[in-house]
Amino acid sequence: MKNFDWESIETDLARYGSARLPAALRPDECRGLKASYSDQRLFRSRVIMARHGFGRGEYGYFAYPLPELVAELRRGLYPPLAEIANRWNEALGLAARFPPEHEAFLERCHAAGQQRPTPLLLQYGEGDYNCLHQDLYGEHMFPLQVAFLLSAPVDDFIGGEFVLTEQRPRMQSRVEVVPLGLGDGVIFPVHHRPVEGGRGVYRVNMRHGVSRIRTGHRHTLGIIFHDAR
Numbered sequence: 001m002k003n004f005d006w007e008s009i010e011t012d013l014a015r016y017g018s019a020r021l022p023a024a025l026r027p028d029e030c031r032g033l034k035a036s037y038s039d040q041r042l043f044r045s046r047v048i049m050a051r052h053g054f055g056r057g058e059y060g061y062f063a064y065p066l067p068e069l070v071a072e073l074r075r076g077l078y079p080p081l082a083e084i085a086n087r088w089n090e091a092l093g094l095a096a097r098f099p100p101e102h103e104a105f106l107e108r109c110h111a112a113g114q115q116r117p118t119p120l121l122l123q124y125g126e127g128d129y130n131c132l133h134q135d136l137y138g139e140h141m142f143p144l145q146v147a148f149l150l151s152a153p154v155d156d157f158i159g160g161e162f163v164l165t166e167q168r169p170r171m172q173s174r175v176e177v178v179p180l181g182l183g184d185g186v187i188f189p190v191h192h193r194p195v196e197g198g199r200g201v202y203r204v205n206m207r208h209g210v211s212r213i214r215t216g217h218r219h220t221l222g223i224i225f226h227d228a229r
Helices: 006-016 027-036 068-092 102-111
Strands: 019-021 043-048 058-062 120-124 129-133 144-149 157-159 162-167 174-178 185-189 192-197 200-210 213-216 218-223
Touching: 006 019, 006 068, 006 185, 006 192, 027 068, 027 120, 027 218, 068 102, 068 144, 068 192, 068 200, 068 218, 120 129, 185 200
Parallel strands: none
Antiparallel strands: 019 185, 043 058, 058 120, 120 218, 129 200, 144 185, 144 218, 157 213, 162 174, 162 200, 192 200
């Protein structure tokens, strides 16, 4: 896995509510992940989004054991993100702290009955979209997650922008569109994040989604660090 400037990443998260990981995956890694979507053996479940009012498109949750690249990303990205997450919780006055290694955090999830893996592959076609949502799967929630674009804008699809909304207390919501290229990742909050205000730190609620695919097909890998009930 590439080395990233985690100080700049934390600064971007504080300023904008998201941070890009440029060229985090190689084109061949993106192709391999996209191709794996057709292998039913890799997934514990499939979701047709329109059946649940989630939008249009579909996705599959990987089963354990995770594919090697997916497991490597989850394991490797967690430690620096856990440091940021602990500083966020401290700023918000939350008691929960996250251990430095992902395996220890998963043990906490599994002991609470959250034993189903949550990394997923998403597939969109023309006219598909993902409604604004939060990926909450149980009592134990890691506050940051990462999405990787596996398709090339323009060449593979048009539209399909990654969108974040920030619901601020007593203010109108703010929208952030994150431009991504093939293999880029984006780190963003699962639920909420701390923001420095005139009277100290306050909490803003975050949601994310994908705008309508106008032409072509778009694939995404989602890395969520907590498991589900």
